[in-house]
Amino acid sequence: MKVCSHKGVQVAVLTRNEHCPPHVHAGTPAWDARFEFSFWHNGVRLWDVSPAQNEPNAAVLEALRQVLKQSQVLHRARTLWWRSRGTLCLERQHWDAVAEEAVSPQLRRFGTVPIQSARFDPLANKTVLHLTGQPYPLEIEL
Incomplete structure (x- = not known):
C-alpha cells in the first residue's frame, strides 16, 4: 500500500509475508531500501538496502528518511501498517517508564513492565499500551 513517493521513488507498506519491526519499503527496480519506524x-x-551493489548514494537515502519523518507521512505509514498487520510489534516487550521506551526483556532493566497489549488509534494519532499490573493504559501521543 502506497505511503508516498519522493522524486520518483515509491514508498510502501507491503502486505504479504511482512514481519516485525514496523517498516516501509522504498526503491526502484534496481534497489529496495527498508526504513524502520516505531509506534x-x-x-x-534506515534498516538495510538490497542488493548492496545497487545502493543509492547516502544523500538519496537520507532524503527518503527525512520525507518519512514528516508527521503526515509517518502517520500514514503507521496507519497502513496497523490496518494490514494488526500489530505494533510490541508483544513480548517491556516498557521502561524512565527512558520512555520499549525494550527487550532480555536487557533485564530494573523497573520495566511487560506490555500486555498495544494498539494504534489512527484518529487520535496515539499508541495505547496496556501494561501488566497497571489499572489504566499508557497513551503515547505521536
Missing part, C-alpha cells in the same frame, strides 16, 4: 517515538532509521 512509541517519531524516529525513522
